[in-house]
Amino acid sequence: MQMPEPSQAIMNQREALAVALRQIVGQEWVISDEAERRPYQCDGITAYMAMPLLVVLPGSAAEVQQILRFCHERGVKVVPRGSGTSLSGGALPLEDGILLVTSRLCNVLEVDAPNRVARVQPGVPNIKISEAVQHLGLCYMPDPSSQLISTIGGNVAENAGGVHCLKYGVTANHILGLEAVLMTGEIIRLGGAYLGAAEGEMDLMGVLTGSEGLLAMVTEIAVRLEPVPEVARVISMSFPSVEEACACVGAIVGAGIIPAGLEFMDRKVLDAVSVLIRETFDSNTAALLLCELDGTAVEVDALVDVVSDVARNQGAIETKVSTTEEERQRIWSSRKLAFSAIGKLCPDYYCTDGTIPRNKLPEVLNKMADMSVKYGLDYANCFHAGDGNLHPIIMYDAAKPGDLEKAEAFGADVLIACVDAGGVLSGEHGVGVEKRDLMTHQFTDIDLNQQQMVKCAFDPAELLNPGKVFPTACRCAEFGRMHVRNGAIRFPDIPRF
Template sequence: MLPVDESIVQRRHLIAECLRRIVGQEWVLDNEAERRPYECDGFTAYSALPLLVVLPDSTEQVRGVLEYCREERIKIVPRGSGTSLSGGALPVEDGIVLGTARMNRILEVDAENRVARVQPGVPNVRVTEAVQHLGLCYMPDPSSQAIATIGGNAAENSGGVHCFKYGVTSNHITGMEAVLLTGDVIRFGGPFVGGTDGEFDLTGVLIGSEGMLAIITEITVRLTPQPPIARVLSLGFANVEDASRCVGAIIAHGIIPAGLEFMDRKVIDTVSSMLGEIHPPEVQAILLCELDGTAIEVDALVARVEVIAREIGLAELRISKTETEREQLWQGRKAAFGAMGKIARDVYVTDGTIPRGKLPEVLRRIENLSKTYGLEYANCFHAGDGNLHPMVLFDSARPGDLEKAEAFGADVLKACVDLGGVLSGEHGVGIEKRDLMPYQFNDADLAQQLGLKCAFDPDELLNPGKVFPTPCRCVELGRMRMRDGKMRFAGIPRF
């Protein structure tokens, strides 16, 4: 065991006492057993024990924490429920974790304007539960929605099963409150759709910013009327190529499903063993296609999708007739990622996005990469918007496996960019994709993004080490000028 650095212990004790004056005695976690659960998020390949964990319960307490940390130059890593799969909430050992778990209240439901004001620690699914009696719902639904928080969804711009038709998190936020490192509380947008009109879209800047610009303390979300009817088709195909072609064919016919999800045979077998289902051996891939609207509209769309799928080569068809059957068909998809633990000690999930027409090609590349690295994989993803989630199966206890899994995942992401796609669809960059950023963005692209980071966080204290492959160096950026025909920063504005 390494000797304990007494200076670190003393510093931790001093910071803890100061933060307790802000948030209360019991809401600063300083002993190792209390801090250990915060050492990583859903990207478990890397971990670090934070100096402290602080759990504020109001905007005013967040403001006090940020003012103190800025004065003392203490790094801050924001965290919701820790479901991030990109290492976005990975702590730093010389900084604190600021958790939003106590900020978990639904502050207001405005049914007339179809919005709700919520704190960032509210779990995604709780919003729908709170408004479903009004015939409304909150449409973004990541697989982790039972525990993933609205604040975390906003930080990563999460999607979910219904994002193809209804949009990702950014399409469902009309306003936001946040606290800057200066302690200033800022509000963008408003309590109605179109609330950001007439201003710079700083709400859009904060959504997807991965906790690097400010701490979000309140979010106004758009509520959507629940569709009158929703039915699901489970379309089984003999190979992944036919399933991929069916995705393009459905959309080419002008049909926009509420959800269009892909599962390969490994996923099918694993979730079927949990749910007691049986699929014929000739089914190697399944598309789950949800169609919603009025009863007449949905019945007509179901018939059209069935015809399209049969023309491509349908091997199995199941169609929900009741709400219970619809939920049963979705059970396997929602359980897919957790179910992988039945067949692999470790699972590395990545998150590239491609044009839909490139699905067959990228799936062939993933198969070839599996052979190259000698690792198995499983595919389960949002087919409608081309958001891939290949799961690399490995054993971290076996020497070299983690390195091979990371290289496999990196090559998948590079393939996505090569095919006209991007590095992330909804999981964010975090530390997982950080060193791949230059593969998608050139120096000028990255410098412009760094300039924005520096405008909000000139001291580089918020979620350091994430997204950008090199340190921000705000001071150096501020000194740069336009020269030699290349973009340079003449100065970094500060809020």
């Protein structure tokens, strides 16, 4: 992984910058002490680490404005960070950049039940939004696995998904308005606090959502609230082969049903999980699907019958349907514990994500088996089958020299196989640093250039989260203008910890 060479000149100014930034946010909200900066040196991918120049915790949008204006004037880089659960290195600090952490911007500002919207600050953990509105029978739908910890600001930056995004859509489908601070310190307001508020304006809100902190620092978010579905039931379906399970995924959607969630677990995951949940799975089961259906009671009952029929026709060995909420939770626990369970099988694991058309699932899963042999590393599969979003879990031992590199190469091969199958590099984890150098495999130079033009339209000096997403530096700034369509500056190596 290569990152831009840190600026020694900036690094030498650490204390002077700290003094200036403390005048904006107050003494205690700038962390310069090395030991106190250490907890911030990586995000959810611990393979990549760098110590931030300073950690700054603003308490208001006005402070964010002042910080960015100050950094813009001094040419200091800025990396935004929520809770640091990113799985692609999007919040990896820079040694010559400040880490701008949203922990103090953690208030639910307003709940407007009639218009079904909540205005929140970026540092609010995802789950806290639903908790704040559950007494109204409402919830915030997108549910990344990290939802207890990950912040809504980080969810916006990564356009986070989750089990229920098959039916309800990803973060972008649930954001009605954004307030964001540009690197110049100027505030832009996009959309608003009700459905339709973004009609008739250029969709900059969509561009910011999923832009991985490269365009602006979001300071307020208007999220869409939805009624909690009246009923949810889950069907567990076991299959004698991976192929039959994959075919069933297509058959369910082909029957006109978009389940609330449709998850796949292979035998390796089931074996690992059965230790934790103290339940065994039929020995003929090669793969299990969990299909959640929600809606009104009559609707769900009807859908349960259809899905059960489809599963039987597709060769399911067994189908189990939850009849109570407790049963539903118990059935889901196998999926929820999957990653912890795999963690007990190996010293370390590496999980990547790519998305493919649903009908390409068997092809790419078969390729993974070959890759496992090639790299001599074991793996397991537990993923969002309904939207073709793969999450291969590659097991390795970081203490073994070369093992991490092999795991990374395995992961890269999976992503390349996804792109070659007509898919994409990312489902919900973003590109960050992890997949950055694979972007040229998915996009043409023209496509990448156009994306970088838009980046430059927001941040021409490339001070916001540089070195992420794009494999080459944009040359716009160098030429003082846009539309330089050739040439590429390679980044030097970043030391690995």
